[in-house]
Amino acid sequence: MTDFVTVKITGLAELQKTLEEMPKDVARKVLREDLRAAGEYLKQQMVGQAPYRSGFLDEHFDTRVRINGDEISGSAFVGPEGKMYYPHEGVEGGRQVDENLRSATGKHGVKGGLVPVVSVARFLEFGTSKMGKNPFMTSAFESSKDAIVLKITEGIRSAISKWTK
Secondary structure, eight states, X not given: OOOOOOOOOOSOHHHHHHHHHSOHHHHHHHHHHXXXXXXXXXXXXXXXXSOOSSSHHHHTEEEEEEEOTTSSOEEEEEXXXXXXXXXXXXXXXXXXXXXXXXXXXXXXXXXXTOOXXXXXXXXXXXXXXXXXXXXXXXXXXXXXXXXXXXXXXXXXXXXXXXXXX
16 A cells, blocks of 8 residues: 655645746746755655664665646655665675576566565554554655745746746
8 A cells, every 4th residue: 555645735826827838848847857856855854864774775765756747737756766675695786586486477586585665664654563653754744845845836936937038
């Protein structure tokens, strides 16, 4: 199950209207750059608050930005990388391929027992039956959401002022 945090910014009708008046490719580029900058800021906040054990979790947070279809709207997804595994003995680069495991298509299988970074982050964030929760991602978001909105709006305003000149 994937949990998402959605932030809806209201009261920015003028910015949205001006973005819609810009050439679509320019507006989409502006939005992508500002969402990426805000996402990177949030990523740094999460990394700063993540419990430090080996440093592997800190190094494997990612920011992805998606601009929606033909609309001038988008999303930034910030969190642990999905296809990265905690290394253990005999594993290089966070992935271990077992030559003896092959699917019906002949592709190599990933050896069992590997723990994805996403799972470790979830265990830390929400806790387990044997470990208390440590909501570092939620805390990072809550403490920086105003700065994130400001980064996005100021970036859009700056791009609009450059475009109107």
